[in-house]
Amino acid sequence: MINIINKTILLLLLCLVINAYTAEIYIPKITALSGTEVKIPLLVDRINNLAGIKISINYDHNLLKFNKVIKSENTASLMHIVNSKTLGNIIVVMAGAKGVPIFNDKIMDVYFTVTDNLNKTKTTTLEVTELQLMNDSKVDIPYKLNNLSISIESSKEMKKVYEKNRKKIKAAKTPNQLLILGFKFEKINKELAIESYNEILTRFPESDLIVKAIDRISILENKIDKFTSKKIISSEKKIACSYQVGDEVSFNGVYLLADTATIYGNILNLNSQCTKIYVQVSKILSVFGTRVEQARHNKQQLKSGDFIWIGINEID
Numbered sequence: 001m002i003n004i005i006n007k008t009i010l011l012l013l014l015c016l017v018i019n020a021y022t023a024e025i026y027i028p029k030i031t032a033l034s035g036t037e038v039k040i041p042l043l044v045d046r047i048n049n050l051a052g053i054k055i056s057i058n059y060d061h062n063l064l065k066f067n068k069v070i071k072s073e074n075t076a077s078l079m080h081i082v083n084s085k086t087l088g089n090i091i092v093v094m095a096g097a098k099g100v101p102i103f104n105d106k107i108m109d110v111y112f113t114v115t116d117n118l119n120k121t122k123t124t125t126l127e128v129t130e131l132q133l134m135n136d137s138k139v140d141i142p143y144k145l146n147n148l149s150i151s152i153e154s155s156k157e158m159k160k161v162y163e164k165n166r167k168k169i170k171a172a173k174t175p176n177q178l179l180i181l182g183f184k185f186e187k188i189n190k191e192l193a194i195e196s197y198n199e200i201l202t203r204f205p206e207s208d209l210i211v212k213a214i215d216r217i218s219i220l221e222n223k224i225d226k227f228t229s230k231k232i233i234s235s236e237k238k239i240a241c242s243y244q245v246g247d248e249v250s251f252n253g254v255y256l257l258a259d260t261a262t263i264y265g266n267i268l269n270l271n272s273q274c275t276k277i278y279v280q281v282s283k284i285l286s287v288f289g290t291r292v293e294q295a296r297h298n299k300q301q302l303k304s305g306d307f308i309w310i311g312i313n314e315i316d
Contacts (some may be wrong), residue, residue, distance in 0.1 A: 021046065021048075021142070022142045022143060022144050023044050023045065023046060023047045023133060023141055023142065023143045023144075024044065024045040024046075024143070024144055024145075024146055025042065025043070025044055025107075025128075025131070025143055025144070025145050025146065026043055026044075026045075026145070026146035026147050026148065027040055027041060027042060027043060027126070027147060027148055027149075027150070028041065028043065028147075029147070029151075030150045030151065031150075031151045031152075031153055032112075032114045032150060032151070032152050032153070033114065033152075033153055033155055033158060034114050034115060034116050034117075034118040034152060034153065034154050034155045034156075035114060035115070035116030035155050036113070036114055036155075037067065037111060037112070037113050037114075038111070038112050038113075038114055038150070039109050039110075039111050040109065040110045040111070040112065040126070040150065041072075041106045041108075041109050041110075042055075042106065042107045042108050042109075042110060043104070043105065043106055043107070044102050044104075044105070044107055045103075045104055046102070046103050046104070047101065047102045047103075047133065047141060048099075048101050048135075049099035049100070049101065049135040049136060049137075049141075050075070050078075050099050050100055050101070050102055050107075050133060050134075050135065050141070051078070051095065051096050051097070051098065051099035051100070051134055051135050051136035051138075052078075052093075052094060052095040052096070052132070052133070052134035052135075052138075053078075053092070053093070053094045053095075053107065053131075053132065053133050053134070054091070054092070054093045054094075054130065054131070054132045055091070055092050055128060055130065055131045055132075056089065056090075056091045056128065056129045056130035056131070057089065057090050057091075057092075057110070057126050057127065057128055057129070058088055058089050058126070058127040058128075058129055059088060059089070059090070059112070059124070059126055059127070060088070060124045061087050061088040062115065063114065063115050063118075063122065063124050063152060064112040064113070064114060064115070064124065065112060065113040065114075065115070066084050066090055066110075066111075066112055067111040067112060067113055068082075068110075068111045069082045069090070069092050069108055069109070069110050069111070070108065070109045070111070071094070071108055072105065072106035072107060072108055072109065073106075074100055074101075074102045074105055074106060074107065075094055075100060075102075075107055075108060077096055077098070077100060078094040078095060078096035078100070079094065079095055079096065080092060080093065080094040080095075080108075081093045089129075090110070091130075092108065094107075094108075096136075097136065098136055099135050099136035114152055116155065118152065118154040118155070118156075119154055119156060119157070120154050120157060121151065121152065121153045121154060121157060122151075122152050123149055123150070123151050123152070124149070124150050124152060125148055125149045125150070126148045126149075126150070127148070128145055128148065131143060131145070162189065162192070165181075165185065165189070165192050166192065166195070168181060169181060169192070169195055169196050169199055170199075172196075172199070174204075175200045175203075175204040175207040175209045175213075176209065178196045178197070178199050178200045178203075178204075178213075179196070179197070179200065179209050179212065179213065181196045182194075182196035182197045182200075182213070182216060186216075186220065190220050193216070193220055194217055194220050194221065197213040197214075197216050197217045197220075198213075198217065200213040201213055201214070201269070201278060201307065201309070202309070205306065205307030205308075206305075206306075206307070210268070210307070214268055214269045214278070217269060218269070243267055243270060243274070243277060243312070243315075244267070244270075245267055245268065245269065245270070246266060246267060247266065247267045248264060248265070248266050248267075248282070249264070249265060249266075249267060249277065249279060249315045249316075250262050250263060250264045250265075250315070250316045251263055251279075251297065251310055251314045251315050251316055252297070252314075252316065253284065253295030253296055253297045253302065254295060254296045254297075255284070255286065255292045255294060255295040255296070259286065259287060260286075260287045261284050261285065261286055261287070261292055261295040262284070262285050262287075262316070263281055263284050263295055263297060263302060264281070264282050264283045264284070264285070265279035265280050265281045265282050265308075266279065266280055266282060267279055268280055268307070274312065275311060275312055276309050276310065276311055276312065277309070277310060277312065277315075278307065278308075278309050279307065279308055279309075279310060280305065280306070280307050281302050281303065281304055281305060281306045281307070281308070282304060283304055284302070284303070284304065297310070297314075298310075
């Protein structure tokens, strides 16, 4: 009898511990650009049984214009109502007969348009004025609020920074400097990083860092699937390229004064639109099929081992 009582007490204590868990509500670190739409996910670290939520959020309507609320996959089964009639405030209510578990994931996404009339970076905070979480037994779930701040960067200021960084790329004097800039820009601007690596290909085609630059470009553009095929596919235009890294191609050249030559080479890289390829010259043949040392293509003098970007339409 005593054992049964002890087990019952332990079970009740365990239930109290589980129910006493405090859910943490927060948003991730977000940097929005003025003049653009920003998606703000409302996250929770852990809720075992969420059947209802009511949240009232105040926002700075001078910086943000409310657009919409979209439920997450976790809360798709809950019905929801959004009230945004009051400028600077939104109220979201969700409810369902059966609670859903959420672990380190989204409750909902809130979309705003950021004002474009901004000259410097600002930080704004979403103020939660009311929040109620409930399980399907209609018991309130304790919670705490964490970070609800958003950093908003001026597009004008960002443009100045972008142009300043582009000047750094143009001013770089060695392929190693460009590689270091590329690594740095990967953390802040993918386009600048790709531009840095492309400068290595264009200005220093004989550098030992060519392979590294090509590898970084491929990773950043996410165009080459190393585990299946090396065929390049444009994710934006959905165009499959008929060429791939490693293919041998040939294109016309001129040697001596006006004699025709055929320049052969292997593809080392392709641009994302599949309109240009980066080729390393392997051999040059005259119109009679004999090897020649050099030939010109579009005013660029080439010899075996040289590198060149050419258009797809220039390939024989």
